[in-house]
Amino acid sequence: MQLVSKKGVLAAAVESETGVTLIATEPEDMWHANNLIAVGDMVKAPANRKVIQTSATGTTISERVQTMLTIKVTSTFFDPAASALHVSGTVAVENQYVNLGQYHTLDLELNRAFTIYKSFGWDSVALQTLQEALDDDKPDATVAIVMHEGLANICLITDFQTLIKHRVESAIPKKRSSAKDTAGGMTTFYEKTLSTLLRSGINFDTPRPLLLASPGFVAQDFRAYMQAEATRRADKQLQRIARDAVLVHSSTGYVHSLNEILKSPEVQATMRDKRFINESVLMDKFYAMLRSDDGRAWYGVKPVEKAIAEGAVGRGGGVLMINNGFFRSLDIPTRKRFVALVDKVKEDGGEAKVLSSDHESGQRLDALGGIAAILTYPLFDLDEDEDDEGGAGAGEGAEGDESTTII
Amino acid sequence: MSRHKDIRNLDYNEVVDEYDQAYDDDDPEPTPEERVIMANGTAEIRSMLAGEASKVTKAQIEEALWHYYFDVDKAAAYLVSKFIAPKPKKTPQNGDEYAIPMVSHIATPNTSRESFAHLFRDLPWGNIPKDRETVFIAPQRPRGGLLGGSGAAPRMSKLQMLAAARKQKAEEKNAQEKVEQTRVKMAELAVDEKSRVKENVPLAGAFSKRLKTSESTAEGRMPLADAESTAIELPHQRMADVPETSTTTASLLTTSASSETPTHIIPEPQREPPVAAAQPSAFARTLFGPPPPPKPQLAEFFSPYPSLPPSVIEAFSKPSPDDVVLTAQAKAGKKTKKKGSSSTDAVTSEVKALKIEDAPLPKSRNLNVLSEFENSKKKKTASFVVVGHVDAGKSTMMGRLLLDLGVVDQRTVDKLRQEAEKIGKTSFALAWVLDQRSEERARGVTIDIATNRFETDKTAFTILDAPGHRDFIPNMIAGASQADFAILVIDASTGAFESGLKGQTREHSLLIRSMGVSRIVVAVNKLDTVGWSQERFEEIKHQVHGFLSGTGFQSKNIAFVPLSGLRGDNLVRKTTEPAAGWYTGPTLVEELENSEPSARALSKPLRMTISEVFRTPQSPLSISGRIDAGSLQMGDALLVQPSGEKAYIKSLMMDEEPTDWAVAGQNVVIHLSNIDPMHVRVGDIICDPAKPIQCLDTFTLKALAFDFLMPMQVDVHRGRLHAAGKIEAIDALLDKVTGSVIKKKPKVVKPASVARIRVTLASKVPLEAGQRVVLRSGGETVAAGLLE
Structure with missing residues (x-):
C-alpha cells in the first residue's frame, strides 16, 4: 500500500481535511483497505457507471462512463479468494452523471488511487491499521498443506490472513481384502494434491517455506511422492520444494489444525518472528x-x-x-x-x-x-x-x- | 292376400284349439301334493317379495310357480322382472331367456285363442277395413331362436362383452405371451360357449318333467301327438343320439305344439346332457326336415319363414349360426390379440425410448424382514472391536486367533512370515493377516480398521481390529461405533502397561464407553514375557478394573484373561504352560461367547453409516457397514445423506454370501444401483427415504468432558463421520447424576463434568437425536456425548 500525499507524511495526511489517498499495490492491500474502510466513511474512487440518458424525444441512450465518485459507505464486501473489495454506498458528491443519494458500488482496483475520508477522524485502531498497511517490510507468505487421508487444504499464511487457496478431496478406498485399492487411492490423492499445489499460482521461484502437516504418515508419504515425482520429471524446482518442506504433525487435515502446526517446535524455530506465530502463541x-x-x-x-x-x-x-x-x-x-x-x-x-x-x-x-x-x-x-x-x-x-x- | 292370413285363419285355430284343450286340461288339475307345494311356494314368494307382494296376484304367483315347476327362486325372479320391476330390455320379444317368452304363451292361451276366433268372424273376405288390417310385426324371435337351437343374439352380446373385456385386458398387458394366453383363453371360451348353451338344460328338464306329470292327465292329446310323432318320426330317430337336445327343444315347443310323446323322453330321462351337441339343433332338423305330405299347412305354420326352401336342411348341415359366431369370435379374439400386441409393441418401444437407465430397478420381494429374521435359524451375530495402546499386540493376537480357528491357513501365515523376514520384522507376520496395506506393513502399525470374521459353534463374530496409534483414533472411533463389545488388549511387559495406561489404553476405554459399548474383555497380553507371573496379572487386573469402573463399566461386564497373543495361549486353546497353571478361567473365545450382543433397534427406521465405499464386479458402487437400526432388503430404495440422493439395493451380501434381507446389528455389503458414486462417501448415512435422517449444522450435545471445554474448534466424530466444527456456546453445566442445571453459561467446563453444549459444524452432516458423538481437539478426545 502506498500513501499518495503531497508531503508524503502520514500524520499530515491524516490531519488534513482532504482525506488519505492510498494506492493498493498487492492483493493483500485490499484486505487492509477492507479493515480501513468503515461504515459511514466517505470513499472517493474512479468508477464505471452505466448511465442512461433520455433525449427530448424520449429515446434512451445507455452508455458506460468512467467518472470519479465519492460515496458514503453503507457496506463493504471482501472476497478473500479473489482479494477483491466492493464498497457500496450512496453518492455524496453530485456530478453530471449521477445525482446525490443514488446508490453505487465501487470496485476498488489495484494500482488505482482511492481516498478515504473519516467523518469522525482517525481513531487509534484505524491509525494502527493504516500504519500496518503501509509497512513495506513484508515477509513472504508461508505455504502450508494440511492433510489427512483423502483431504488436503492448501493454505497461504500471510501476516494478516490465512487464505485457503484450494481444498483437495479424494475418496480413498478403505481397507478391504485387497490393499492395492487403498495404495492406488492414496497415489491418486497425492497426485491430485501436487498438481493442485503447482497450479495454485503460488510462486515458488524464490525459496519459501512449505509446511506439510498431517496425522500419521500422510505428510511424509506426500513428501516422498513429491521427491519421486521431481526425480521422474527432472524438475529442479520441485526437488527443492520437496527438500525444503517442513514436516509437522497435526491431528487432522482440517484448517483449524493450523493451530497445532504453528505452535509446533519445527515451525517455531523457523518462523519465530512472524506475526501470526505471535498471535497463535x-x-x-x-x-x-x-x-x-x-x-x-x-x-x-x-x-x-x-x-x-x-x-x-x-x-x-x-x-x-x-x-x-x-x-x-x-x-x-x-x-x-x-x-x-x-x-x-x-x-x-x-x-x-x-x-x-x-x-x-x-x-x-x-x-x-x-x-x-x-x-x-x-x-x-x-x-x-x-x-x-x-x-x-x-x-x-x-x-x-x-x-x-x-x- | 298374403299366405300368412290364410294360415292363421285356417289352421292355427284348429291346431291351437286342440292343443289348448290339452293344455287346459292339465292346468287346473294339480295333484294334491302339488297343491300343498304350491301353497307353500306362494307363501314363500310373498314373503320374499315382501313389500312388493301386493303388486302380484296369487294367481300370477301360482302360475309362475307352476311354470317354473315350483322353483321358488326362479318364480320370484320372474315375478319381479315381469310385474314388479319390469325391465324393458328383457321383454319376451328379445328372446333373451327361454322362460319369459314361454310364460307369455302359457299365461295367455285363452285370450289369444279367443281373439283369433273373434277377429275374423264378421270380416268380409278380401275387403278388410283399414282399422282391422293387421300391422305386421317381425316374426317373434323366440321361435327363431328356438329354431336355431339357441338364442344367438344374446349369446353373441355376452361373447362380445367378454371379447371386449379380453381386448381391454390384452391392451393392458404389454408382454406378447400374455396376448398369446388371451388367445388361448379365447379359444377355450368358444368351447365354453358351446357348453353354456347346454346350461339351460335344467330349465328344459323341468319342463320335460312337467310334461311327464301332465302326461297322465293329457290322455286326450295322444292321438295328435301320435300323428305328429309320425310326422317327425324320421328326425326323432336321428335324435336318438342326442336325446338331451331333443328334450330341450321338445319341451320348449310345448308352447306351440305338444309335439313330444313321452316315449321319447322316458327311455332315457336320467341321461346327462352330452357335451358335443352344438350342431344345428335336432329340433330344427326335426322341424325343417322334409315335411310329410299330409300336413303341409302344419309345416307352414311352424315356419315363420314360409318361403324357406327345403335346402334349409342343407343350411343346417353347415356349421350352425352359433358355430359361425364362435369361429368369428375366435377370429376376433385373434385379431384383438394382434391389435393388442401391436399396440403393446408400440408402447414398449416408446417406453424403451423414454428410458434413460439401462438397468431396470431391482425388484423388491417385499418380504417382511422382521418376521423373516425371527423365523431364521441363523446363529446370533456379534461384532467386537479390539482396542488398546499402540504395540499392545492387537493385530498379532487377532492374526493368531484367526489362524487357530482355521480361518487363515498356516500356508498363508508362512508366506507372510517370509515376507516379514525380508524386511526384518518377523514378529509382525501374524499381524499382517489383518494389516494388509503397504504402509501398515512397512511401518508395523495398524492404520485403518481391519475387518474379519470367524464363527464358533454358537456365534458368528466380526472382528474390528482398531489401530492403537493416537493419530488414527478417528479410525478407531469408526470401528468402535460398529461394535457390540470390546477387547481391551494390555501389554503386560514391564513398563509397557504403565505407558499404555497413560496413553491410548485410557483414551480407548473412555471412547468405547462413550460410544455405548458396555461389555469389555480385558486381554492381558504378552504375559509370557513376564513368565506368566500371577502377581503381574493381578496387579494389572486391579489397576485396570479400578480404572474401568471409574470410566463407567459395570464390574459384571468386565472380564480378564491372561494370554499370549503371539503363541496363542488362552486364546482358543487353554495354555499348556506350567507357569500359567494358576489360571483356570475361560479362554478369550469362551469369554467372547459368553458376551451377549446388545439389543438391536430392529423396528426403528433404517440407519446405516457407510464405513467403506468400493467397487466390485457386481456393481460399480458397493458400500459396507453395520446397520445401526431398522432393516433392509433387496430392491429397497435408500436415501444417502447428506447428498440426498436416492439409490436402490441391487443386491445384498452378508458374510460373503448373497442374502435377501438384513437387520440391525448385521454387517452387510450393499451393491447399489441408480446412483452416481460421487454422491456416496464414507461416513454418509443411508436411510429410509420415507423417514430420512436430518442434516444438521448446529446441534446441542449433552457431553461428558474429558478435558477443558470452552468455546473452541473441535473435530466431530460419529462413526466414520468426521467433520470440523466448533463449540459455539456452553449452555449449561449439568449435574452428573440428576442432569439438572448447576450453572448457566459457564465460562469453561472442567474435565469429568457434564455440560450441555452447542456445536456448529462447517457443513451439514446427517445427525439425529440420540446419536453418540465424540469431540476431539488437537489430537485429544475432549468430550463425548449424546445428541439432544
Whole structure:
C-alpha cells in the first residue's frame, strides 16, 4: 500500500481535511483497505457507471462512463479468494452523471488511487491499521498443506490472513481384502494434491517455506511422492520444494489444525518472528490460563469491559485481544466504545492486540466472542451478572475442587 | 292376400284349439301334493317379495310357480322382472331367456285363442277395413331362436362383452405371451360357449318333467301327438343320439305344439346332457326336415319363414349360426390379440425410448424382514472391536486367533512370515493377516480398521481390529461405533502397561464407553514375557478394573484373561504352560461367547453409516457397514445423506454370501444401483427415504468432558463421520447424576463434568437425536456425548 500525499507524511495526511489517498499495490492491500474502510466513511474512487440518458424525444441512450465518485459507505464486501473489495454506498458528491443519494458500488482496483475520508477522524485502531498497511517490510507468505487421508487444504499464511487457496478431496478406498485399492487411492490423492499445489499460482521461484502437516504418515508419504515425482520429471524446482518442506504433525487435515502446526517446535524455530506465530502463541497462552482457571483469563464483552474498567489489564502482562472483524462491522458509537477500551489498556501500560480474524488464532478468538483479556491480577465473578440464578456460586465452588483433583 | 292370413285363419285355430284343450286340461288339475307345494311356494314368494307382494296376484304367483315347476327362486325372479320391476330390455320379444317368452304363451292361451276366433268372424273376405288390417310385426324371435337351437343374439352380446373385456385386458398387458394366453383363453371360451348353451338344460328338464306329470292327465292329446310323432318320426330317430337336445327343444315347443310323446323322453330321462351337441339343433332338423305330405299347412305354420326352401336342411348341415359366431369370435379374439400386441409393441418401444437407465430397478420381494429374521435359524451375530495402546499386540493376537480357528491357513501365515523376514520384522507376520496395506506393513502399525470374521459353534463374530496409534483414533472411533463389545488388549511387559495406561489404553476405554459399548474383555497380553507371573496379572487386573469402573463399566461386564497373543495361549486353546497353571478361567473365545450382543433397534427406521465405499464386479458402487437400526432388503430404495440422493439395493451380501434381507446389528455389503458414486462417501448415512435422517449444522450435545471445554474448534466424530466444527456456546453445566442445571453459561467446563453444549459444524452432516458423538481437539478426545 502506498500513501499518495503531497508531503508524503502520514500524520499530515491524516490531519488534513482532504482525506488519505492510498494506492493498493498487492492483493493483500485490499484486505487492509477492507479493515480501513468503515461504515459511514466517505470513499472517493474512479468508477464505471452505466448511465442512461433520455433525449427530448424520449429515446434512451445507455452508455458506460468512467467518472470519479465519492460515496458514503453503507457496506463493504471482501472476497478473500479473489482479494477483491466492493464498497457500496450512496453518492455524496453530485456530478453530471449521477445525482446525490443514488446508490453505487465501487470496485476498488489495484494500482488505482482511492481516498478515504473519516467523518469522525482517525481513531487509534484505524491509525494502527493504516500504519500496518503501509509497512513495506513484508515477509513472504508461508505455504502450508494440511492433510489427512483423502483431504488436503492448501493454505497461504500471510501476516494478516490465512487464505485457503484450494481444498483437495479424494475418496480413498478403505481397507478391504485387497490393499492395492487403498495404495492406488492414496497415489491418486497425492497426485491430485501436487498438481493442485503447482497450479495454485503460488510462486515458488524464490525459496519459501512449505509446511506439510498431517496425522500419521500422510505428510511424509506426500513428501516422498513429491521427491519421486521431481526425480521422474527432472524438475529442479520441485526437488527443492520437496527438500525444503517442513514436516509437522497435526491431528487432522482440517484448517483449524493450523493451530497445532504453528505452535509446533519445527515451525517455531523457523518462523519465530512472524506475526501470526505471535498471535497463535498468545491465544495458546490465553487458553492455558483459561484452563488453569486462576481468574486471570476472561472472554466476552462484559467481563472484559469490567476488567478493563478496574484497570486489571495493565502493566505487567495484561493483554487485550480483539478481532479486527469486530471493528469492521460495528456502527460508529460501538466502535468508539471499543476504541476507548484499546486506548484505556494502552494507557494502563497493557498490550492491546488486534488479531486478524482471518487467521486461525483470530478464528479461535472469534469462538470466544471476538474479545478476550489476560489480566494482570486475578478477578473473580466477572460474569456474575450474566447469570440469572443465584445458585451459581455453589457451582463455582464445586468446579474449583474438581480442577485441583484432575489436573 | 298374403299366405300368412290364410294360415292363421285356417289352421292355427284348429291346431291351437286342440292343443289348448290339452293344455287346459292339465292346468287346473294339480295333484294334491302339488297343491300343498304350491301353497307353500306362494307363501314363500310373498314373503320374499315382501313389500312388493301386493303388486302380484296369487294367481300370477301360482302360475309362475307352476311354470317354473315350483322353483321358488326362479318364480320370484320372474315375478319381479315381469310385474314388479319390469325391465324393458328383457321383454319376451328379445328372446333373451327361454322362460319369459314361454310364460307369455302359457299365461295367455285363452285370450289369444279367443281373439283369433273373434277377429275374423264378421270380416268380409278380401275387403278388410283399414282399422282391422293387421300391422305386421317381425316374426317373434323366440321361435327363431328356438329354431336355431339357441338364442344367438344374446349369446353373441355376452361373447362380445367378454371379447371386449379380453381386448381391454390384452391392451393392458404389454408382454406378447400374455396376448398369446388371451388367445388361448379365447379359444377355450368358444368351447365354453358351446357348453353354456347346454346350461339351460335344467330349465328344459323341468319342463320335460312337467310334461311327464301332465302326461297322465293329457290322455286326450295322444292321438295328435301320435300323428305328429309320425310326422317327425324320421328326425326323432336321428335324435336318438342326442336325446338331451331333443328334450330341450321338445319341451320348449310345448308352447306351440305338444309335439313330444313321452316315449321319447322316458327311455332315457336320467341321461346327462352330452357335451358335443352344438350342431344345428335336432329340433330344427326335426322341424325343417322334409315335411310329410299330409300336413303341409302344419309345416307352414311352424315356419315363420314360409318361403324357406327345403335346402334349409342343407343350411343346417353347415356349421350352425352359433358355430359361425364362435369361429368369428375366435377370429376376433385373434385379431384383438394382434391389435393388442401391436399396440403393446408400440408402447414398449416408446417406453424403451423414454428410458434413460439401462438397468431396470431391482425388484423388491417385499418380504417382511422382521418376521423373516425371527423365523431364521441363523446363529446370533456379534461384532467386537479390539482396542488398546499402540504395540499392545492387537493385530498379532487377532492374526493368531484367526489362524487357530482355521480361518487363515498356516500356508498363508508362512508366506507372510517370509515376507516379514525380508524386511526384518518377523514378529509382525501374524499381524499382517489383518494389516494388509503397504504402509501398515512397512511401518508395523495398524492404520485403518481391519475387518474379519470367524464363527464358533454358537456365534458368528466380526472382528474390528482398531489401530492403537493416537493419530488414527478417528479410525478407531469408526470401528468402535460398529461394535457390540470390546477387547481391551494390555501389554503386560514391564513398563509397557504403565505407558499404555497413560496413553491410548485410557483414551480407548473412555471412547468405547462413550460410544455405548458396555461389555469389555480385558486381554492381558504378552504375559509370557513376564513368565506368566500371577502377581503381574493381578496387579494389572486391579489397576485396570479400578480404572474401568471409574470410566463407567459395570464390574459384571468386565472380564480378564491372561494370554499370549503371539503363541496363542488362552486364546482358543487353554495354555499348556506350567507357569500359567494358576489360571483356570475361560479362554478369550469362551469369554467372547459368553458376551451377549446388545439389543438391536430392529423396528426403528433404517440407519446405516457407510464405513467403506468400493467397487466390485457386481456393481460399480458397493458400500459396507453395520446397520445401526431398522432393516433392509433387496430392491429397497435408500436415501444417502447428506447428498440426498436416492439409490436402490441391487443386491445384498452378508458374510460373503448373497442374502435377501438384513437387520440391525448385521454387517452387510450393499451393491447399489441408480446412483452416481460421487454422491456416496464414507461416513454418509443411508436411510429410509420415507423417514430420512436430518442434516444438521448446529446441534446441542449433552457431553461428558474429558478435558477443558470452552468455546473452541473441535473435530466431530460419529462413526466414520468426521467433520470440523466448533463449540459455539456452553449452555449449561449439568449435574452428573440428576442432569439438572448447576450453572448457566459457564465460562469453561472442567474435565469429568457434564455440560450441555452447542456445536456448529462447517457443513451439514446427517445427525439425529440420540446419536453418540465424540469431540476431539488437537489430537485429544475432549468430550463425548449424546445428541439432544
